[in-house]
Amino acid sequence: MSDDLKEAGLQYVRDVLSRMGWTPTKLAQEAGLSQSTITRPLNSSQHKFAFSQRTLLAIEKATGMPRPGILGGTTHAAAPSLKLPNDIxxxxxxxxEYAISQANRSVxxxxxxxxxxxxxxxxxxxxxxxD
Structure with a gap:
């Protein structure tokens, strides 16, 4: 795995931690990962492995923060702003209607x-x- 991918994974995890206000331990717990899976790469520049796709996907699912494209993520266009009617x-x-329109796509x-x-x-x- 290239150094670029390794560094991109580290940066993604650092960004997630910063935005969520979580510790690496909290991230591991929320993503269903072992603590060392997160902490070893973050704490040691000598760590030779990059985050796996399984690890990155678990982090993405736990936080809702998409992975960058270089890490196998996809970029999504922002959902359109909807003017919500007052009547429930x-x-x-x-x-x-929104859910149906989204479900009709092949995703x-x-x-x-x-x-x-x-x-x-x-x-x-x-x-x-x-309210």
């Missing part, structure tokens, strides 16, 4: 996870606007 029934219809498992998270965020926004 209209909002529910809007969300259902892989990672994209499905992203769509579900986006749908949940939209639903949370609607619930929050009703």
């Amino acid at each position: 029934n209209d909002a529910s219809v809007l969300l259902a 892989g498992p990672d994209e499905r996870v992203r769509i579900v998270r986006e749908f949940r965020r939209l639903l949370s926004d609607i619930r929050g606007s009703r």
Whole structure:
């Protein structure tokens, strides 16, 4: 594995830790990884291995922070901003239409996870606007 990929993986994990405000131990717990899987590469410049794709995917799923393209991630266009209707029934219809339009695309498992998270965020926004 090239030094560029190794460094990109380290930078991704550092960015995740910084943005989430987590320790490496917390990240390992949330991602279902052993603590040493995260801490060894971060703490030792002599560590000869890069983060595996399995490790990077577990981190991405645990945090919702996509991996950079160089690490096997994909870049996603931002979801369009939606003007949410005041009426909960209209909002529910809007969300259902959005989910159906997303489901009609041919997508892989990672994209499905992203769509579900986006749908949940939209639903949370609607619930929050009703309070």
